[in-house]
Amino acid sequence: MFSRPKKKRTEFEATALVHLDALYGAAHRLTRNPRDAEDLVQETVLRAYRFWDGFQKDSNCKAWLFKILTNTFINHYQKQKRGREVLGAAMAEQEATDGVLFHEQAESQRDPEDLLLNHTVSEDVVRALTSLSPEFRLAVVLCDIEGFSYKEIAEIMECPVGTVMSRLYRGRRLLKESLYDFAVAQGVVKRPGDEVTHDSADAGDTIDLDAYRKRRANTT
Amino acid sequence: MAIHCSETAPLVQSCLDGELTDAEERALCDHVSQCGVCRKRMSREERFRDAIREHLAPPSAPDRFHEQLTHALAEEERAEVRARRHAQLSWALPGAATVAAAVALLVFATDRLAPANDQAPLTHEAASRVIGSSPVVVQEDHRDMSRSLNDYLRVPIRPPRFSDDNVELYGWRPSHLHGRQAAELVYRVFRSEGRQYTMRLHLLESSNIDLRSQDRREIGGQTIWVDSPLGMSSVTYQDRQGIGYVFISDMPQHDLVDLVLGSDLAQTHDDDSIRGRTASQGQ
Ligand SMILES: [Zn+2]
Numbered sequence: 001m002f003s004r005p006k007k008k009r010t011e012f013e014a015t016a017l018v019h020l021d022a023l024y025g026a027a028h029r030l031t032r033n034p035r036d037a038e039d040l041v042q043e044t045v046l047r048a049y050r051f052w053d054g055f056q057k058d059s060n061c062k063a064w065l066f067k068i069l070t071n072t073f074i075n076h077y078q079k080q081k082r083g084r085e086v087l088g089a090a091m092a093e094q095e096a097t098d099g100v101l102f103h104e105q106a107e108s109q110r111d112p113e114d115l116l117l118n119h120t121v122s123e124d125v126v127r128a129l130t131s132l133s134p135e136f137r138l139a140v141v142l143c144d145i146e147g148f149s150y151k152e153i154a155e156i157m158e159c160p161v162g163t164v165m166s167r168l169y170r171g172r173r174l175l176k177e178s179l180y181d182f183a184v185a186q187g188v189v190k191r192p193g194d195e196v197t198h199d200s201a202d203a204g205d206t207i208d209l210d211a212y213r214k215r216r217a218n219t220t
Numbered sequence: 221m222a223i224h225c226s227e228t229a230p231l232v233q234s235c236l237d238g239e240l241t242d243a244e245e246r247a248l249c250d251h252v253s254q255c256g257v258c259r260k261r262m263s264r265e266e267r268f269r270d271a272i273r274e275h276l277a278p279p280s281a282p283d284r285f286h287e288q289l290t291h292a293l294a295e296e297e298r299a300e301v302r303a304r305r306h307a308q309l310s311w312a313l314p315g316a317a318t319v320a321a322a323v324a325l326l327v328f329a330t331d332r333l334a335p336a337n338d339q340a341p342l343t344h345e346a347a348s349r350v351i352g353s354s355p356v357v358v359q360e361d362h363r364d365m366s367r368s369l370n371d372y373l374r375v376p377i378r379p380p381r382f383s384d385d386n387v388e389l390y391g392w393r394p395s396h397l398h399g400r401q402a403a404e405l406v407y408r409v410f411r412s413e414g415r416q417y418t419m420r421l422h423l424l425e426s427s428n429i430d431l432r433s434q435d436r437r438e439i440g441g442q443t444i445w446v447d448s449p450l451g452m453s454s455v456t457y458q459d460r461q462g463i464g465y466v467f468i469s470d471m472p473q474h475d476l477v478d479l480v481l482g483s484d485l486a487q488t489h490d491d492d493s494i495r496g497r498t499a500s501q502g503q
Binding site: 005006008009012013017020021023024025026028029034038041042043044045046047048049050051053054067068069070071072074075113117120121122125126129140141143144145149150158159165168169172175176208209211212 | 227230231233234237239264267268269271272273275276277278279280281282285286288289290292293294296297300301304344345347418449450451452470472
């Protein structure tokens, strides 16, 4: 049933708009600037409002809103991708060839990870996040900023939980690699040695908790 | 039961994200307390995770934006009231004018849809179906899938075939639309640069169900409806046997339309297939 407009708006504002800060925060991290974030959130909220009658009131409203945000973001990203990505790629190339100079005092004997974390500024992390492809960026934003569970992320991104885990795993690893690249370019650390790139027990790109669970189930 | 160093990789991330069962967490802790390599690895991951969360903590929405949204919503509400009034007027016109006005309304004035009946358009319901849905049944053999679909829906249904090779039928699950039993087929669509979309197709016996949504497209003698519920793309189609096809996807709208038109959906009725008409119309 369609509810009366007035009642609908009151109900919508009370139930959905409480998540505005969360939506805005995620949008800010996905788009990297306040203007695009506002556009993305406004479009998300208006879409949600139009479809409010179709929303099952006892289900997870925050996840529902983030689903709309995610779809809207991906659709926009497709449209804008061409122009922006070309620009982005050109800039990334420029950055990579600029000033790859090692400072003599680079504290090579210390744990490079400590050095990296001590010298990283938020701006670099945000920049590294934006360099990730939208799937990885979304997984990291939904987990690390919004604190959604794997299951919720799987529903929002419409993929299996295993895919969420591998997107998170790879997303975080790519994030770390970008941060290393920035730090190397700034002369803070040297190009990471074996101890970092070949993380002892990492087996390839997948992180298969399911396989672990199946093995366990079979042996007990 | 003790775990091995080679098994900790998948456990560490899930542990830090709070996704392990108590038993798994205990097993990992036991191992980590005895193994320096894994302990170091885990604390490194933890520090990195904490740093990322701290650096990425986003700003909250400015007050001005709260006001802006409240205004936008009020505007939206006014538009809704206007559209509804308009719809009631149009449907109330007598005779042939009613049909003409109704068609005009559907074709031109549907940016904000004001449905004639009292239910949200089917596409909106289908699009919001994802959260909390039952798991997808994966069947390797497509004949088995057709059989179980027919058993379930009790109408002869065959999943459409797509001329696009990059569409893969992943599985299906039981669903409901407008209180009617439906089957939801889940496809993966692969595109260049490793991009992957999900396409869901709701199949249901749809006689007496209003399949209209936002934009009407006439293609040959066939009508399909195109919409963008919840930021996704949708295409709706009803075949001669009254089977309704509701496609929902996160891929761009034109891509989804092309995909549906490239399927064998209506080709079973030979001369008036959607595809055949489109081809001849395009010339
Ligand atoms: Zn170990």
